Amino acid sequence: MLFGDEPPAKVVFGTGFANRPTFPTDIQHDCFGNYQTPIRGVPNLGPGSYENDAKSSFRYVLDQQPMSRRGYTFNARTEKREAFVPKTDVPSPDTYQKDLTAREHTRRAFKPFDVGGERLPSMAKHGNLPGPGTYQWDVKQNRQVHMRHSFGGRTSLIPVIKTKCAPTNTDQCQICRKQPVGDYYQFHKEILCASCFNFNWQWEEKFKRPHLQAFQKVRDCSDVHEHGGTTAKVQLVDDRLIxxxxxxxxxLSLYWP
Known part of the structure; x- marks a missing residue:
């Protein structure tokens, strides 16, 4: 028919509307239906339709519970119970407590303080040991070697004596005008040999002690390198020994600077 006068179809998607099986009243024939149990009985029953007050009352339990003729419940013991007789002939709690007023039994020691050895060892009787005033008690504690740290890198030791690597060493002491032998001291362009540095540190003849504290101990590289008059170097000592x-x-510089 035209212009929308067709009657409504009785079949929707190939099934009847009234007889279509739906969950939870019906069950599916697959894995979901094996685990989900459909609702049996009255599906439209509300929570307030149950008689919980009547089924859970004390009167209902007494009426439904099986009883015997003697008034006992089902499967209950009917013999006479034995009365509990309290025991009174037991010791009091303070019987097990130790008597603190009793005199303890003491044993006589065979030696004072149970020690039979020599009181003063033979080594302590010698007079060649240093006395208490020999040691320095006012020295700096918790001394640590200075290390160079870097973020994400290894720590490296900061050498106490700086090694000057040069083909020829032309440094001269400003006081004695001699070339230093061994370790010497340097501050910028001021150079002092070890003997002149120690003499001025003690007597402060030419340099004051605060100024001498800025000097750093340096060393020639002739013991570890061989230049041969050129800038190239041949290593004479292994790095591990250095x-x-x-x-x-x-x-040692922490105790003898």
């Missing part, structure tokens, strides 16, 4: 010497000097 690092071992630097660690030893850094530790």
């Amino acid at each position: 690092k071992k010497l630097q660690r030893k000097e850094a530790y």
Whole structure:
């Protein structure tokens, strides 16, 4: 028919509307239906339709519970119960407590303080040991070797004695005008040999002690390198021995600067 006068179809998607099986009243024939149990009985029953007050009352329990003729419940014991007789002939709690007023039994020691050894060892009787005033008690504690740190890198030791690597060493002491032998001291362009530095540190003849504190101990590289008059160098000592010497000097400088 035209212009929308067709009657409504009785079949929707190939099934009847009234007889279509739906969950939860019906069950599906697949894995979901095996685990989900459909609702049986009256599906439209509300929560207020149950008689909980009547089924859970004390009167209902007594009426439904099986009882015997003697008044006992089902499967209950009917023999006479034995009365509990309290025991009174037991010791009091303070019987087990130790008598603190009793005199303890003491044993006579065979030696004072149970020690039979020599009181003063033979080594302590010698007079060649240093006395208490020999040691320095006012020295700096918790001394640590100075290390160079970097973020994400390894720590490296800061050498106490700086090594000057040059083909020829032309440094001269400003006081004695001689070329230093061994370790010497340098501050910018001021150079002092070890003997002149120690003399001025003690007597402050030419340089004051605060100014001498800025000097750093340096060393010529002739013991570890061989230049031969050129800037190239040939290593004479292994790196492990050099690092071992630097660690030893850094530790000893904490006590003998």
